[in-house]
Amino acid sequence: MSNTKYILGSFADPDEMMAGIDKLQKNNISIYDCFTPMPIHGIEAKLGVAPSRLPYAAFGFGALGTVLGFSLLYYTMVHDWPMNIGGKPSFAIPNFVPVTFEVTILICALGMVATFFYRNHLFPGRTPRVMDLRATDDRFVIAIDAKENTDHALIDGLLKEAGAVEVKYNDRKYVSYE
Amino acid sequence: MGNHSHHHSYNFDERFEFAGKAKMFSIIAVVVGLAAIAFGLLSSEHVIVERTYANLLLMGYYFTCVCAAGAFFCALQFVTQSAWSAGLIRVPQAMASILPIASVILLVICGLGLTTHNLYHHWNADGLTDPNSPNYDALVAGKSAFLNVPGFLIRQVIFMGTYSIFAITFAKLSYKEDLEGGLTSYKKSFKLSAIFLVIFGFTTPIWSFDTIMSLEAHWFSTMFGWYNFAAMWVSGISVITIIVIALKKAGYLNWVNENHLHDLGKLMFGFSIFWTYVWFAQFILIWYSNIPEETVYFYKRWEPEYKPWFWLSIIINFVAPLLLLVDRDAKRKQNSMLFVAIVLLCGHWLDYYIMIMPGTVESHRGFGIIEIGTAIGFVGLFVFLVMNKISKHPLAAKNHPFLDESLNHQI
Numbered sequence: 056m057s058n059t060k061y062i063l064g065s066f067a068d069p070d071e072m073m074a075g076i077d078k079l080q081k082n083n084i085s086i087y088d089c090f091t092p093m094p095i096h097g098i099e100a101k102l103g104v105a106p107s108r109l110p111y112a113a114f115g116f117g118a119l120g121t122v123l124g125f126s127l128l129y130y131t132m133v134h135d136w137p138m139n140i141g142g143k144p145s146f147a148i149p150n151f152v153p154v155t156f157e158v159t160i161l162i163c164a165l166g167m168v169a170t171f172f173y174r175n176h177l178f179p180g181r182t183p184r185v186m187d188l189r190a191t192d193d194r195f196v197i198a199i200d201a202k203e204n205t206d207h208a209l210i211d212g213l214l215k216e217a218g219a220v221e222v223k224y225n226d227r228k229y230v231s232y233e
Numbered sequence: 234m235g236n237h238s239h240h241h242s243y244n245f246d247e248r249f250e251f252a253g254k255a256k257m258f259s260i261i262a263v264v265v266g267l268a269a270i271a272f273g274l275l276s277s278e279h280v281i282v283e284r285t286y287a288n289l290l291l292m293g294y295y296f297t298c299v300c301a302a303g304a305f306f307c308a309l310q311f312v313t314q315s316a317w318s319a320g321l322i323r324v325p326q327a328m329a330s331i332l333p334i335a336s337v338i339l340l341v342i343c344g345l346g347l348t349t350h351n352l353y354h355h356w357n358a359d360g361l362t363d364p365n366s367p368n369y370d371a372l373v374a375g376k377s378a379f380l381n382v383p384g385f386l387i388r389q390v391i392f393m394g395t396y397s398i399f400a401i402t403f404a405k406l407s408y409k410e411d412l413e414g415g416l417t418s419y420k421k422s423f424k425l426s427a428i429f430l431v432i433f434g435f436t437t438p439i440w441s442f443d444t445i446m447s448l449e450a451h452w453f454s455t456m457f458g459w460y461n462f463a464a465m466w467v468s469g470i471s472v473i474t475i476i477v478i479a480l481k482k483a484g485y486l487n488w489v490n491e492n493h494l495h496d497l498g499k500l501m502f503g504f505s506i507f508w509t510y511v512w513f514a515q516f517i518l519i520w521y522s523n524i525p526e527e528t529v530y531f532y533k534r535w536e537p538e539y540k541p542w543f544w545l546s547i548i549i550n551f552v553a554p555l556l557l558l559v560d561r562d563a564k565r566k567q568n569s570m571l572f573v574a575i576v577l578l579c580g581h582w583l584d585y586y587i588m589i590m591p592g593t594v595e596s597h598r599g600f601g602i603i604e605i606g607t608a609i610g611f612v613g614l615f616v617f618l619v620m621n622k623i624s625k626h627p628l629a630a631k632n633h634p635f636l637d638e639s640l641n642h643q644i
Contacts, residue, residue: 096643110561141523149517 058226059201061087063187064214065194065221069095072195075217076101079197084210087198090190109167116166117159124158125151184229194220241640243488245631249480251624259617266610273603280597286342286351287593288603291585292611293339294444295468297393298461299615300335302469303328304400305433308426311403311419316635317496317642320488323630324476326407327622328469329400334618336393343389343444347382352593356380356450372451380450385443392440399429407630414632437462445585448592452530456515461588463508467550468581470500471574476619478571485628491565492642498564501577505554512547533591538598546587549580582608 066072069091076098079086086102089095098104128151132138137145171177176184190196199210201224214222273285306325310318346352355373360366362374373380403422410418438458446457454460474497480486519527534543553576563569590598630636 096641106561141521143523149520152513152517 057201057207057224059207059224060228061186061225062199062201062204062207062210062214063223063225064197064199064210064217064219065187065189065223066196066218067194067220068218069093069195071218072197073098073101075197075214075219078213078217079199079210082209082213084199084204084206084213087200088186090185090187090196090198092191092193092195095195109170112170113163113167116170117163119166120159120162121155123162124155127158128154182231186225186229187223188230241488243629243640245629245636246627247485247629248627249483249485249620249624251620255620256617259613259620262609262613263617264613266606266608266613269602269606269610272606280594281603283351284594284597284599285603285607286346286349287589288607289342290339290346290352290444290593291582291589292607293335293342294589295582295585296611296615297332297335297339298465299469299472300328300332300400301396301433301437302465303473304332304396304403304429305466306469306473307403307422308399308429308433311422311426312430314423314635316638317493319633319635319639320629320642321473321477321486321493321639322407322633323623323626323628324473324480325469326404326630327619327626328472330404330622331615331618332393332400333397336397339444340386340389340393344386347385353385353447353450355592356447357382370451376450380443380447385447388439388443392436395432395436396429399425399432403429407633408626410630410632411627416634419634437465445588448589449530449533451526454515454519454527454530456511456518460508460511460515463504463511464581464584467501467504467508468578470497470504471577471581472615473497474501474570474574475578476623478567478574480623480628481567488629488640492644493639494567494570495561495564495644496642498558498570498573501570501573502554502558502564505550505558505577509547509551512551530591533595534587536591536596538596539587539591542583543587546580546583549576550584553577553580 064072064075066075072089072091073095076086076089080101089098089102091098099106129146132150133145143150176182185191186198187194187196197214197219201207204210207224211222270285270289273281273288276282276285303325306318307322307329309315310322343352347357350358356376358368360368361370362377363369364374402425406418406422406425438461441458441461442453445461446453474494477486477489477494477497481489516531519531533539554573557569557573557576558564563573586604633639
């Protein structure tokens with residue numbers, strides 16, 4: 056039994072990679088993931104990737120922003136230091152709308168970026184997890200779990216038949232930057 | 234997507250057949266509308282006649298705005314070189330090509346309203362600008378260099394005439410492209426669209442100042458133009474959505490799918506928020522500075538006869554799309570999109586109602602035969618003219634350079 060953990064099929068053309076996915080799926084070979092330097096339309100549906108849950112995070116952070124913005128205004132403008140501005144009541148709702156709105160947007164946007172970074176291991180200082188360095192440059196990569204799919208010769212053949220320019224057998228999941 | 238070809242079997246020469254029930258109902262609606270308008274105009278009560286004029290202005294303006302939004306939609310797609318809309322571009326094109334008719338109707342309504350003093354009497358009455366007259370009004374006199382009858386009519390003709398020329402040119406170039414192919418029409422449309430958008434952007438605020446804001450000539454708001462533009466654009470998108478869904482339900486436009494609907498849904502959702510943003514921006518500036526000549530506008534709308542409608546307008550035009558369209562699936566389903574589009578069209582009727590009635594009939598506002606009849610009549614006329622136009626040409630712009638990309642559109 057080899058130590059190969061993942062088989063990577065590296066393509067130079069996205070359409071060939073898409074054809075490769077079809078070929079593998081026809082032969083009941085499960086695909087671990089695909090890595091491409093740019094978004095490919097329709098690839099999520101093909102791979103059966105579940106829709107992103109980022110909108111839930113967005114809603115949560117947005118709601119938090121609304122509460123924070125409103126609380127800040129209420130504390131400063133009504134509770135702690137009420138001021139007479141043009142004779143208007145301290146607790147004047149129209150006043151509160153723009154700031155609450157802006158804080159909602161701010162917290163929502165920052166929260167979404169933070170969530171995205173967290174999920175993708177992109178925090179500054181963290182070592183990026185990459186299975187193939189050229190997938191961030193000019194190659195379209197299909198990764199196959201070698202332990203789950205044992206017929207490596209078949210996989211190799213299918214990938215090359217689809218137009219893979221290189222097939223790698225990696226003992227480690229992630230490549231290092233060293 | 235390169236050589237990754239998608240095989241389709243769409244008939245791009247397919248034509249919509251405008252006949253049967255759709256045609257009959259639209260003609261009946263026009264007749265109902267004419268009857269309601271005649272009933273109102275022939276009334277012996279001055280208040281009823283004025284109310285009819287106000288309703289004519291409302292629907293005439295709404296009609297023209299929706300058609301202008303069709304032209305704006307076309308121009309926007311060309312300038313941004315958008316591909317997604319190429320498969321449904323015939324719908325806004327048809328709306329744009331009836332802009333000249335809508336413009337003439339609105340011009341007649343404005344002209345008759347001015348001469349009979351049923352509209353715009355805040356600035357168009359005897360002696361308002363004459364210092365020796367007991368009716369002298371210093372504010373109106375100060376604005377009279379801009380706000381006078383010839384100036385008003387000339388601006389209306391120039392603005393709507395210019396929009397109309399561009400609108401029919403966009404449609405014509407696309408129909409020509411069907412026959413000749415090539416990129417000549419597309420390139421020409423791109424250039425014209427860029428020019429049109431600049432003209433449109435600078436003149437629609439002035440157009441709405443004239444047509445609607447001058448009903449209450451003592452009041453002004455620099456936000457009013459954008460506020461009107463937002464209403465125009467949301468209702469235009471809603472109309473495009475309704476026509477697309479109606480055509481799909483009738484078995485046409487098979488190449489338009491939930492992805493295209495999703496984009497229309499995003500525009501409807503986004504610009505409803507934009508409408509609210511501009512509405513609120515106008516409100517808060519006036520509320521905050523609290524200057525009597527500005528607050529008068531909202532005081533009038535907070536009288537008991539308008540206040541519930543004033544709030545209802547915000548709920549329909551903001552809360553309804555916000556809650557009903559925030560979900561991704563809701564934007565991709567025909568029935569939910571159709572429902573929201575119809576709700577928004579009713580909502581913007583109410584929006585225009587709140588803009589127009591306090592400056593015309595004031596406390597004599599009503600909601601009855603005249604309102605409903607006039608609205609039905611204009612809807613019937615719009616449906617008749619647009620569907621008739623759509624039936625005259627193939628449903629797809631088959632030589633549109635981005636048609637294939639539109640077919641494969643996916644979001």
